[in-house]
Amino acid sequence: MTTETLVYGNSLAWPGGPPPASTAWLPYSFFPRSTLLGFPPPMFDEERFPPEAFHEVRGHLLAARALDPTTHAATLHDLRGAQSSAPGMRALKIEPGDPVRIRNVHPRLSVWQFTLDVKAPRLFYRLPKGTPTEMPARLRTVLLEPDVDRFSLLWVGEVPMNSPLTPEQLAQVEHAAVWDA
Numbered sequence: 001m002t003t004e005t006l007v008y009g010n011s012l013a014w015p016g017g018p019p020p021a022s023t024a025w026l027p028y029s030f031f032p033r034s035t036l037l038g039f040p041p042p043m044f045d046e047e048r049f050p051p052e053a054f055h056e057v058r059g060h061l062l063a064a065r066a067l068d069p070t071t072h073a074a075t076l077h078d079l080r081g082a083q084s085s086a087p088g089m090r091a092l093k094i095e096p097g098d099p100v101r102i103r104n105v106h107p108r109l110s111v112w113q114f115t116l117d118v119k120a121p122r123l124f125y126r127l128p129k130g131t132p133t134e135m136p137a138r139l140r141t142v143l144l145e146p147d148v149d150r151f152s153l154l155w156v157g158e159v160p161m162n163s164p165l166t167p168e169q170l171a172q173v174e175h176a177a178v179w180d181a
Helices: 011-016 167-172
Strands: 099-103 111-115 122-126 133-135 137-145 150-157 174-178
Touching (some): 099 137, 122 150
Antiparallel strands (some): 122 133
């Protein structure tokens, strides 16, 4: 950050500041997450900052039309709004063995780097009156905590269903994870 990139003196000039950067969860109210979920963007100086000038538009995270006040908000819903990480911290895919290299987030290291040297758990589910079925484990989230030299992983199991389950059936689905030593 430099004094030229900091926004001061004009609250409508926020698009000229640096993009959000964090290793923590971003609340739903943060831009661009809120706009991806169908809410209008915060007020901004439209003359000084046309949509094409936004970091999020140039990075293909947000369509320029999402910043147009005449766009109906109901047409803006984008499931990428469910991602709670800062835009620069997202990856299309994460796998065991992937390298992680992040600059300027660690209290003692200029570059914090490590490999996701982990083994996936075995995940199972059982539908009501069914037998246990194994499903592939997918790594979806890496929670970084550089202040304590720690990262946490969120594994999920995804299985396509032929038809949706009722709320009663969902309440009876059993899940299990088996971690090999």
